Amino acid sequence: DIVMTQTPLSLSVTPGQPASISCKSSQSLLHSDGKTYLYWYLQKPGQSPQLLIYEVSSRFSGVPDRFSGSGSGTDFTLKISRVEAEDVGVYYCMQGIHLPFTFGPGTKVDIK
Amino acid sequence: EVQLVESGGGLVQPGGSLRLSCSASGFTFSSYAMHWVRQAPGKGLEYVSAISSNGGSTYYADSVKGRFTISRDNSKNTLYLQMSSLRAEDTAVYYCVLKSGYYWGQGTLVTVSS
Numbered sequence: 001d002i003v004m005t006q007t008p009l010s011l012s013v014t015p016g017q018p019a020s021i022s023c024k025s026s027q028s029l030l031h032s033d034g035k036t037y038l039y040w041y042l043q044k045p046g047q048s049p050q051l052l053i054y055e056v057s058s059r060f061s062g063v064p065d066r067f068s069g070s071g072s073g074t075d076f077t078l079k080i081s082r083v084e085a086e087d088v089g090v091y092y093c094m095q096g097i098h099l100p101f102t103f104g105p106g107t108k109v110d111i112k
Numbered sequence: 113e114v115q116l117v118e119s120g121g122g123l124v125q126p127g128g129s130l131r132l133s134c135s136a137s138g139f140t141f142s143s144y145a146m147h148w149v150r151q152a153p154g155k156g157l158e159y160v161s162a163i164s165s166n167g168g169s170t171y172y173a174d175s176v177k178g179r180f181t182i183s184r185d186n187s188k189n190t191l192y193l194q195m196s197s198l199r200a201e202d203t204a205v206y207y208c209v210l211k212s213g214y215y216w217g218q219g220t221l222v223t224v225s226s
Contacts, residue, residue: 037212039212041213048219049157050216051213051214051215054214060214092157094157094212094213096212099159102159
């Protein structure tokens with residue numbers, strides 16, 4: 001199985017300041033179809049996970065443009081340009097190239 | 113609007129069985145692979161099972177292989193997870209998931225305890 005790691009595991013951010021989360025995979029997530037199957041989710045307290053970013057850098061419908069994803073191969077980053085109070089929760093990366101899909105351990109983000 | 117609504121969770125004794133259902137709407141159910149992902153209390157996300165759009169192909173995580181069975185009824189727009197020989201470590205919220213996590217249900221809690 002592909003192992004996903006995330007750093008940091010927790011992050012405390014001042015509103016309006018940027019935040020960045022790193023995700024690494026144990027194998028390349030680049031498929032022969034040219035797409036890279038790396039996803040980012042946010043699980044707000046008491047809610048189901050919600051998709052933020054798909055295929056490394058594409059924002060899902062309705063996701064604010066303060067969220068951006070980047071990276072390639074095995075190294076990926078989620079950036080929040082200006083953190084808002086509603087961004088608190090646990091952020092997960094997930095690889096979707098090989099079954100079983102596997103998730104990072106999660107990064108808990110809270111507001112200072 | 114895509115909606116995934118899970119049901120069937122509850123309290124079951126170790127060794128018991130339970131069948132989860134996921135009712136789908138707002139998209140062409142028969143066109144998409146579907147997945148089950150679970151989350152133990154206070155823990156991260158764990159992939160459980162997948163089924164192809166026509167039900168002809170299935171996948172199971174090692175942790176549930178031989179005990180869980182995924183199925184679907186495209187005429188009813190419903191996904192199922194039949195769980196048997198349940199263990200305490202199967203206690204979790206079970207989510208029904210469309211495609212590669214594009215949409216998630218609200219989850220249904222399964223508690224395995226005597």
